[in-house]
Amino acid sequence: MRSAGSTYLRAAGTRLLAGIPVFVLVTFAATALSDLMPGSAAQTILGENATLEQIAALNAEYGYDRPAVIRYLDWLGGLARGDLGYTLFSRQPVAELLVNRAAVTFEIALLAMLVSLLLAIPLAMVSAARAGGLVDSTLSAVTSFLLSIPTFVSVVVLSYVFSIVLRWLPATGWVSPFVDPLGNLMFVALPVLSLSVHQSAYFFRVARSQFAATLQEDFVLVARAKGLSTSYIMLRHALRPSLPQVLTVLGLSMTFLLGGSFIVESYFAVPGIGWTVLNAVKNHDLPVVQAILSLTVVIFVVVFILVDLGYALIDPRVQAT
């Protein structure tokens, strides 16, 4: 019985090991980005009118005139000390900036996940309980429609409905939840809803097919033969074995949510990671872009390790060690 648990733990360990080359590859490519700039990187960053002294100063600090390998080793050394350098123009420590901005994006992403799950799982249960029925076919048609809506469309439509027509929610802006928790919820609502349109449809699809598959199992047949009600079977017998699949998808959707944060944050002027990257792109702020690329990879690896540990939690064959 111990074996199931250690399998999941070993899988989590393998993920960590497999994540290392991915991390190295991405962070190195991010360091080498400045070599893609036409002409001298420092010149491009500072613009046409930069003086030679300014260029020399920039090169001295960021080393854009040195080979990418050297710069990468420098960056790794800094990383070990928790120092990611300074942003090019506002001269803020990159690490500090990143922590503040990531918190905002995470709040929105996690809430969007929560809302989508709360919508999708119950509907998927109802739908799978009568596969092929009216509810099921209606919901599957609605889902394929929702899945065709890009985030940049849902953003526009939802803000039109909720802030222009109904005037329920503010169109743009941001308040930290630590300053004004209620106000924060008002500002968070539209970004979260916009991301949830696609997400809930996606979760619904996965959960519905998983529930439908679980309902074909013998133990469900036994439960039905005992005369248990469908809702009882759904909640007590079918829910738990169907969850691992949903958990995997939850991990995968992290990339989608981070990608969606670019649209949502730029449209609603929310100061998160996506918004930061967009500003960095405008200013050629490579240290910021590099740090965010690295952070994204780390998030991805960590999420998948959490997913593996989540399997261990859900699976009743696992004993705590």
Added chain:
Amino acid sequence: MSTLEAHPVSAGEKPLAAPRRLRWPRLTLAEAFSFLFLLLLIAGAIFADRIPGLVRPNFPYGDFSRPPEWSINGLFGTDGLGRSIFSRILHGARATLTIVGIATLISLGFGLLLGMLAGYYRGIIERFVDLFANTVAALPPILVILALLTATGPSVTTMTLALGFLEIGTYARIAKGGVISQYDRDYILAARALGASDARILLREILPNLMPTLAALVPPLMAGLIITEGSLSFLGYGIAPPAPSWGGMIADSTDLLSRFPLLIFGPILTIVCTVFALNTVGDYLSRRIDRREKQL
């Protein structure tokens, strides 16, 4: 029978033995719409210049922000500068479909090559393909392309190449899996016994068997590319104005949204229908494979 097949749950029933190997399942209403819509869109994109009566996309054709009316140029209204939205949609379709088409060719070509070699020879090349696929899967494509654009500045060429490059891993992984699943089958053994070379086995024996799977995969992945391109254009880093693009048109009309909400209808309808149609066609093609697998 066809109504049952729309629901994968009831897939337990046995299909009747088909006389031909690759029988096309009957189209549902949504699938027929999807094929028709895509055909019209592609035709519209190709012949956008030659449609009689249609004005050029950057031509100020009438008053600004006119609501939709029943004429070819005014079908979806005019935008903030008085340009025909319908004409801009068709020309935007041309730009989008070109970018997405080229990107798909790049990723399909390199992905197939790498994936087939990885599945056939395994070893170091498989490690490499896996590493590449895992790396790309860890990053949202928008982020990677924006990072590239930080260095190169806004450029449609960079975007197209990057879109293609980022999708190589997906196709490679599918091709690899396909080759591995075919590798031990008897017909490969027979080909080898007849003295066929590795190249012949890969290209003439295995490749045709990968085609149906890949054909089902291409449309939804193209839909994903259309969304990524649209997002970048929406953010102002894709197709640069005044050239028409769906994402750019949606971004433009948000400024006038409170006064002229109808003007955003055309671009939104087009992009949602396109993505829906591509996804539906993908589902249809994979339904065809499922059916074939069951018959084998």
